[in-house]
Amino acid sequence: MKTISLFKFNVWLLGFIILFGLLATSSKAQYTWQYIENFDNVMGLYDAQHFVVEDGNRKYKYTTDGGTTLLNLGLPISSPRRLSTVEYLSPTEMMALVFTGSSFEFHKSTDGGATFSPAVNVLSPGMAPLNLPQMVFFDNMEGVVYDKVSYKSDLIPVLFKTTDGGASWNLATADTFAFEDAYDMEIYRAGHFVVASNLPQGIEISTDRGATFTSLASLPPITSGIRMA
Structure with missing residues (x-):
């Protein structure tokens, strides 16, 4: 009997729930479900019609019709490079972050994923990313x-910022970090940051895209993993 890993099952389930839930027209707002295909990963999602998936090892595809037609993403990627994340701004405009094996490259598409701009480095030289990034x-x-990156034998959190649509990236310091060590962080498109910091230990929030932070609560000493939700 073929065994399906819990990870792949969860990815399939995510695909069914997020991508293929079609709202019925009944007044009770019931849902019906449509099977399209098995995917290895969901890389980016705008709505039920526009999304990017990984269909096999490093084979990335996008759709504009809910998965009926899957087209090769206009961003050829081979080992050790890997697509880290995709963020849609509209059905035609998307941002992509590619892990190169030692850093991150930023690409932008204005035609829904058919073509992308040339690569722009995000991290500073000497920084090696350790986790999946948030963009x-x-x-x-x-x-x-x-x-979080490895830099000069230290493990540090870094936040890079662009104000020109990704053409250039700069390390955000005084204007964004109101703490010394971010243990975990969640960032929202509305411009809100929620941060668990280790030094000092506490929860801090920003509602102005990181320009200022306000302390909400203290935390007990962090000796193990913590995850913002």
Whole structure:
């Protein structure tokens, strides 16, 4: 009997729930479900018609018709490169972050994923990413990328910011970090940050795209993993 891993089952389930739930016309707002295909991963989602999936090892495809037609993403990727995340701003405009094996490259598409702009490096030289990054764009010009990196033998959280649509990226310091060590962070398109910081230990929030932070609560000493939700 073929065994399906829990991870792949969860990905399939995610695909069924997010991508293929069609709202019925009844007054009770019941849902019906449509099977399209098995995918390895959902890389980016705008709505039920527009999304990007990984269909096999490093084979990335996009659709504009809910999965009826799957087209090769106009961003050829081969080992050790891998697509880390995709964020849609509209059905035709999307941002993509590619892990190169040692850093991150940013690409932008304005035709729904058929073609992408040339690569732009996000991280500073000498920084090696350690986790899957968060990339959030507040509008088509301003966005941030957050990750933890290895730099000069230290493990540090970094936040890079663009204000020109991804053409250039700069390390956000005084204007965004109101803490010394971010243990975990969630960033929302509305411009809100929720941060668990280790030094000092506490929860801090920003509602102005990271310009200022307010402390909400203290935390007990963090000796194990913590995850914002």
